[in-house]
Amino acid sequence: MIYTKLNDLLGIQYPIIQGGMAWVADAKLASAVSNAGGLGLIAAMNMNGQMLKAEIEKAKSLTDKPFGVNIMLMSPFAEEVAKTVIESGVKIVTTGAGNPAKFMEAWINAGIKVIPVVPSVTLAKLAERNGAAAVVAEGGESGGHVGDLTTMTIVPQVCDAVNIPVIAAGGIGDGRGIAAALMLGALGVQVGTRFLVAYECDIHQNYKDRVIKAKDTDTFVTGRRLGHPVRCLKSPFTRDMLTKEYDSTITNEQIEALAAGSLRLAAKEGDTLKGTFMCGQIAALVKKEQSVKEIITEMFTQAEQILQRDMQWVK
Numbered sequence: 001m002i003y004t005k006l007n008d009l010l011g012i013q014y015p016i017i018q019g020g021m022a023w024v025a026d027a028k029l030a031s032a033v034s035n036a037g038g039l040g041l042i043a044a045m046n047m048n049g050q051m052l053k054a055e056i057e058k059a060k061s062l063t064d065k066p067f068g069v070n071i072m073l074m075s076p077f078a079e080e081v082a083k084t085v086i087e088s089g090v091k092i093v094t095t096g097a098g099n100p101a102k103f104m105e106a107w108i109n110a111g112i113k114v115i116p117v118v119p120s121v122t123l124a125k126l127a128e129r130n131g132a133a134a135v136v137a138e139g140g141e142s143g144g145h146v147g148d149l150t151t152m153t154i155v156p157q158v159c160d161a162v163n164i165p166v167i168a169a170g171g172i173g174d175g176r177g178i179a180a181a182l183m184l185g186a187l188g189v190q191v192g193t194r195f196l197v198a199y200e201c202d203i204h205q206n207y208k209d210r211v212i213k214a215k216d217t218d219t220f221v222t223g224r225r226l227g228h229p230v231r232c233l234k235s236p237f238t239r240d241m242l243t244k245e246y247d248s249t250i251t252n253e254q255i256e257a258l259a260a261g262s263l264r265l266a267a268k269e270g271d272t273l274k275g276t277f278m279c280g281q282i283a284a285l286v287k288k289e290q291s292v293k294e295i296i297t298e299m300f301t302q303a304e305q306i307l308q309r310d311m312q313w314v315k
């Protein structure tokens, strides 16, 4: 059994949290992860306060285990959903795509454990200063909004810089990734891409098929010019987006307009022509659909085997 301080901090059986994937992570996926012994997260990304409240109530009806909410700070509803989590009695909040400083005092006063997802040491230190219970140090191998550092480099640096628990994210898709994250000093992992193909994940089948077929080099990062780089699967549409980013005759507004709605089109409609399928670099390790419980137990069984049996290299 792999047991760290994170198990106690979050009240979970396995030190794994599910990524707060925009347009993907709903009450059904979050409750399945929590029921399987990890920490499930509802992504507030595209929801207003009322929608999020309903999703939280749904999760409460599906699990009696701890679960949390991920707040995407670039969302137009960020202020609104920041209040909703307090009103709905959510106990754990993770944040992404920005600095949560202005919300933290209110969340902490409401008894919420705040876990910012950070792409740098600077933001990790700031989060700790502002009272974060832990941080997720996320490398650019992740799907979705990414920073510049890799998981291999950000995790040990954040571990050295803060005294709160560090959770590693980015490129972790099996037990080897968990074992490696622990070796780097993390006390747990956040996993997104592998859960995309869970039976309990209600994205379009085309999305799951594309993840399962993906090879090592099938993702890249678009949106750098717009200030919000997003790792996604290569497709004629996303390649066209990238080309346009290098075209100085096209304005940022025109590129934003092209991208608008494309995340929803991928997740909900499975639109392979106009959709942006966010996906991490680990997709090639994801070979089949499985239940959340199978995914988590398989990952931890493999990690335990590595840590207990295989780590005998020093003679």
Ligand code: TUI
Pocket (backbone or CB within 6 Å): 022, 045, 072, 074, 095, 096, 097, 098, 099, 117, 118, 119, 123, 138, 143, 144, 145, 146, 147, 228, 229, 230, 263, 278
């Ligand atoms: O947030 C994520 N991953 C996401 S959010 C998302 S939705 C979306 N994003 C961009 C465009 C359109 C839709 C999809 N994937 N991961 C955590 C993460 N946070 N990665 C990087 C950051 C980050 C970036 C800048 C955190 C803080 C930050 O601070 C800037 C500042 O304000 O100082």
